[in-house]
Amino acid sequence: MKKPAVMTTAAGVPIADNQNSLTAGPRGPVLMADYQLMEKMAHFNRERVPERVVHAKGAGAYGTFTVTKDITRYTCAKLFEKIGKQTEVFVRFSTVAGELGSADTVRDPRGFAVKFYTEEGNWDMTGNNTPVFFIRDPLKFSDFIHSQKRDPATGRRSATMQWDFWSLSPESLHQVTWLFGDRGIPASYRHMNGYSSHTFSLWNAKGERFWVKWHFKTQQGIRCFTEEEATRLAGENPDFHRQDLWDAIERGDCPKWTVYVQVMPEKEAETYYLNPFDLTKVWPHKDYPLQEVGVLELNRNPQNYFAEVEQAAFEPANLPPGMGASPDKMLQARLLSYPDAHRYRIGVNYAALPVNKPRCPVHTYHRDGHMRFDGNDGGAPNYQPNSFGGPVDDARYKEPPLKISGDADRYDHRAGNDDYTQAGNLYRLMSREERERLIGNIVAAMTGVPRAIQLRQIVHFFRADPEYGTGVASGLGIRMAEVPGIKAA
Template sequence: MTDRNRLTNAAGAPVADNQNSKTAGPRGPVLMEDYHLLERMAHFNRERIPERVVHAKGAGAYGTFRVTADITDYSRASVFSTVGKETPVFVRFSTVAGEKGSADSVRDPRGFAVKFYTDEGNWDLVGNNTPVFFIRDPLKFQDFIHSQKRHPRTGMRDNTMQWDFWSLSPESLHQVVWLLGDRGLPASFRNMNGYGSHTFSFWNERGERFWVKFHIKTRQGIRCLTEAQGATIAGETPDYHTQDLFAAIEDGDYPKWTVYVQIMPEADAESYHVNPFDLTKVWPHADYPLIEVGELELNRNPDNYFAEVEQAAFEPSNLVPGIGASPDRMLQARLMSYADAHRYRLGVNYAHIPVNRPRVEAHTYHRDGYMRTDGNYGAAPNYEPNSFGGPQEDPSVAEPPLRISGDAGRYDHREGNDDYTQAGELYRLMSADEKDRLVSNIVGHIGVVPVEIQRRQLPHFHRADPELARRIAEGLGLDVDAVVA
């Protein structure tokens, strides 16, 4: 390998593995010593000024979460403590790849972020309208997003970049089928589901841990746009989804969602047939059925878009006692990356912005920094421990220990992983009309890329479902048997 082709870090040192984060064992959490990962995340968060790198275009509203079922056997979180309890929320919807001025009605995953202003601090559930994602290792996130953004030479979105990355990253296939299917283009924010996507953890008063996935199901019904409808709306009303949400709430037609969880006992993770911490996988409902938790309603529009929607800062690291993280590699990286992005974009004191401020008083030792507009804790001590009545830790809210094992190393996240079965199952769940639209969308999207990339991608579709591959090949004018062989 020549020096010109050798990947290095910013200091010029060669990189041995750019595919896998360093973890404690094959399923263990990401290690902070993985400086290559931290460098990539920190640099990526600073690539755009001043809009968000991803999820730049969005709309938001205030509302209420109300508990409708008792799940205290699983979580001690105060937000779930009593049936009927209400917690104020702020929700932001967004597109992922588009810039701030882009059209709403384009094919793209949608962000679905909920900030719960609980009586034990803010809890942020930062998800999407799909239960899975394109990648499972955070080291590839920057590369993935770059492939979905704009070509460095032309400044335009480029299908070849997208399919080149997807065809070289088979773990993306499950999400690709979601994206190119009907739900990749929702009719409105009100007519789509939300998902926490990651695996999180619950623990109860007895210190028992459970793994959990969140599902937020629309009560307005799932409605989607066709490719042609989306293109027409983009030309006529670029802010269509933003306008729809605002108008509905102004008219008193408050959108609602039912919140569910899937619960997995901690011990099940050791033997379950898929890695329960893999963001490219779902847990079949037959194994872990949906359990109703509560109702989410949006009923008040912001008074100022910039102050409340643009400056809203969501972060998966905003967790409260009874709700925790998991060894999900992508989630582990997001715990650091989102807060880091906010400090860069909004300043180190972004949590003092009203939309981000908890409804309970915060007691920290954070001091100074740009835009410190409160009393900066006055003469109170700025160190801990101290002898002057400063805030102290509360051991009663400690999370139970997480059992992990394994040697630190960069483990190949693709080795022994089935990236095709669930994508094929998703296709086979679709109606005949949905399958037709999926095939048409895929053929139209991949049809403009070089044939060698089409031929590289086709076997991935074939491994998921031979019929899907055959229909795509026919649309592209390729011989599926020759390609697969």
């Protein structure tokens, strides 16, 4: 084989490590000094015009969030300050990999993004319908999405590309097991859960920080389509999920979700046996049980799809006082990547569009830019500090300091990481019928993939659970004696 060329930046500088982001210590956070990561994300966000690169097709609706339980011991955020308080929301559901014209019922994770219009600014909860994701290091995000999109040679989706990436990325196994199980194809947006997936933080009036994961549990119950039902609907009604959500709200059958939070005291993260900031892992409920927070209801359809659903822009960095991010490497990158994508896709003044505009006063020194459509703050000063009464920063809203340690380096995120136990636990939680459907879905998706990739992926399934790996191998007509590395597993 021809020796591969050395990978470089766009400026031709050789790249030493394309697998691990630059972080402060092995658990992060990601450093802005990682110009390589920034270049990859910025270039990736500009690969399509004007459609979203991911989450292109979706549906949305307005509603309310109502507080039902007191969590003020964890946070001073005003939207949670009293039971019964209501906050207006806008929710956008979406498929992840499909383009704008794709069918709603494909096997794909679903986006579950909620914009809370709070009195102290917008809170954007940018989640999915799964509690984990395929990767834990943002340097691999564009590579992952490329593998799920279209083959540059044929212009078609490629099972070989997908399974090649997954088989070379064992951290993806947990999410792959979710994806090919029953919940990989929700029956509707109303019949699926939502999760923050990432670890975020809350902080209270005393300056105490807590790490949290958000859960949105559907009150309609979980319902899913089989592969056969989904395929039929893709042909009969590619917009089935859009129609279902719209029709339900129009007839007054307003969908609801109960909102919960898992809470981990800041200090416990240092000694917890799992990395609590690893996006490929869940926190066991026996250690950190769900605590009810409120109810989310959708009760009003948008009046114009483009203006409200297509131009809706969500940012995980939109966190009102009392809420914060975490050292989750993927989240750290999304804090930058999401607004960067919006500035490119719908313009630098995207936050002033009606669907994105906060319901509280906005005071910034942002001026001008493409498609500025308001008064541009007239003759008010456009710099700070100034002597003319312009808005000023206020230390009362400062987030508690975050202690970090470790040398800045590109740490191997796979070294010493258990990527199999939780995937195996998920498999073992399934009923016999669910396991059979999972294996059948995987076998169908892997049929025709080069044998070397099949063998490599079967090793991962087997390490999660021997029955899991043996079942996939049998379905593909592969004897376990052919699979390398099993004896050593």
